[in-house]
Amino acid sequence: MSGDTKKIPVIFEGTGTSSGKMRNDIAVKWGSGSWDLPTDEGPFHGGDSTAPPPLAYFTSAFIGCIMTQLRAFSKRLDIPLANCKVSARIEWVAEQEDKQPYVSSPVSLTLDIELDTDAGLDDQKRLVDAAKKGCFIDQTLAIANQVGHRLKTDDGWIDV
Amino acid sequence: MSGDTKKIPVIFEGTGTSSGKMRNDIAVKWGSGSWDLPTDEGPFHGGDSTAPPPLAYFTSAFIGCIMTQLRAFSKRLDIPLANCKVSARIEWVAEQEDKQPYVSSPVSLTLDIELDTDAGLDDQKRLVDAAKKGCFIDQTLAIANQVGHRLKTDDGWIDV
Numbered sequence: 135m136s137g138d139t140k141k142i143p144v145i146f147e148g149t150g151t152s153s154g155k156m157r158n159d160i161a162v163k164w165g166s167g168s169w170d171l172p173t174d175e176g177p178f179h180g181g182d183s184t185a186p187p188p189l190a191y192f193t194s195a196f197i198g199c200i201m202t203q204l205r206a207f208s209k210r211l212d213i214p215l216a217n218c219k220v221s222a223r224i225e226w227v228a229e230q231e232d233k234q235p236y237v238s239s240p241v242s243l244t245l246d247i248e249l250d251t252d253a254g255l256d257d258q259k260r261l262v263d264a265a266k267k268g269c270f271i272d273q274t275l276a277i278a279n280q281v282g283h284r285l286k287t288d289d290g291w292i293d294v
Numbered sequence: 295m296s297g298d299t300k301k302i303p304v305i306f307e308g309t310g311t312s313s314g315k316m317r318n319d320i321a322v323k324w325g326s327g328s329w330d331l332p333t334d335e336g337p338f339h340g341g342d343s344t345a346p347p348p349l350a351y352f353t354s355a356f357i358g359c360i361m362t363q364l365r366a367f368s369k370r371l372d373i374p375l376a377n378c379k380v381s382a383r384i385e386w387v388a389e390q391e392d393k394q395p396y397v398s399s400p401v402s403l404t405l406d407i408e409l410d411t412d413a414g415l416d417d418q419k420r421l422v423d424a425a426k427k428g429c430f431i432d433q434t435l436a437i438a439n440q441v442g443h444r445l446k447t448d449d450g451w452i453d454v
Contacts, residue, residue, distance in 0.1 A: 137392040144386040144398070146349050150357040152377045158361045162350045167336060169346040173358030176327060179366050186329040188358035189306050190322045191351040192431060197310040198333030198348035201318045206339050207395040217312045226304040226430045232297040235367040235424040238304070240434040244442035246451065255447060262445055262454050264395040270349060270386045274400040275439045281432055282404035285422055287415060291406065294422045 144270065156181030189224075196271050197222045200245055203265035211264060213257045217250040243275065304430065316341030349384075356431050357382045360405055363425035371424060373417045377410040403435060 148162035148171075156175040161168060173188045175181030197220050208215035223244050230236035249258055266272050284291045308322035308331075316335040321328060333348045335341030357380050368375035383404050390396035409418055426432050445454045 140390045140396075142388040142390065142396065143401075144349070144388060146353040146384045147382065148350075148353040148357050149379065149381040150354075150361050151379050152361060152365060156362060156365060158358050160354045160357050162346070162353045164347065164350060167343070167347070167350075169350045169354075171346060171350060171354035173354060173362070175362055179362060183327070186322070186331060187324065187327070188355045188362060189304070189430060190308075190324060190327075190329045190331060190355075191358070192355035193306040193308040193322045194310075194320045194329075194331035194333060195348045195350075195352035195355060197308050197320050198318050198351070201310050201312060202316060202333070202335055202339060202348060203395070205312060205316060210393060210395050219309065219311050220318075221309040222307065224306045226434070228302040228304060228428070228430075230300045230302065233370060235363070235370050235428050236300075236302065237427045238430045238433050240430070240437070240439055241303075242442065243434075243439055244444065246444045246446070247454075248446040258445060258447075259454050262443060266441075266443060267397045268388070268395050270388075270398045270400070271352060272441055273398050274386070274403075275434065275441055277400070278438045279400055279403055279435045281426075281435055282402065283422060283426060284404065284406045285418060286406070286408040287418075294407075294419050 154182055154184065157184050193222055193224055196224070196243075196245070199271045200247070200265055200269045203268040204247070204249070204261060207264045207268060208251075208261060211257075211261060213251070213253045213261045215249060215251050215253075215261070219248040219250075221246040314342055314344065317344050349386075353382055353384055356384070356403075356405070359431045360407070360425055360429045363428040364407070364409070364421060367424045367428060368411075368421060371417075371421060373411070373413045373421045375409060375411050375413075375421070379408040379410075381406040
């Protein structure tokens, strides 16, 4: 007998408008929640450092997402977890020929996980494994995604 | 004659520690810069909503990163850009059997780009194309990444 399978959609939407030299005012919505999360750049890109750079948000998102799953699933799997600590190291490289725009690519992404728990190693591994599969960002990074880009023109939106 | 090629490493590091019911205090570093970017969850995960959820940061990061490249490369490509506006829609689905931990996966990622510019359509497309290739997050999402996970044990770190 097959169990009950639920599909829960999770849809985030956001809009950014340029302001300042490199600052972007960005509003993000999910359901009834909304957050103002501006970005800026430092001297490298000629910004004013009035807000975190985009990749700082990315790093926090990755750490926070796996931590949410670890804590939520410890309850569901009945594996005790008093506290946890997660460190991320994300390395990219930007390659630039002469003064051309650079081309960037990821080099490595690692998460170091410390669980404050009385659970044995097998249960700890089981919890981490469930957290990886539940982590929206981990799962998204693990596959090649087709990102859609549309550009607004006088004749409407076109795919670019 | 081949030109000068530079490789610029970009390394972000962060550490999160659990606090509150679902809140995580997360500190992120890049070079000499550091940012406190805590996450929390709402009622769905039993959190207190004291900070944005991880995926809100992810959404802002994605929007901000492409906007930085658009603005930086408009100068390098000499394509005028007065202002820009970017909207993102990111959809995931979490599938859950009975009370098991859910398994999540991305459904779609789209960026809608509006350029306030006198440039012709070909130049606008050239700018967006350069921005896509320069955007660290866009480039990372486009390929399947091997995310490394390590768990701290009494005998040191192990890959999990």
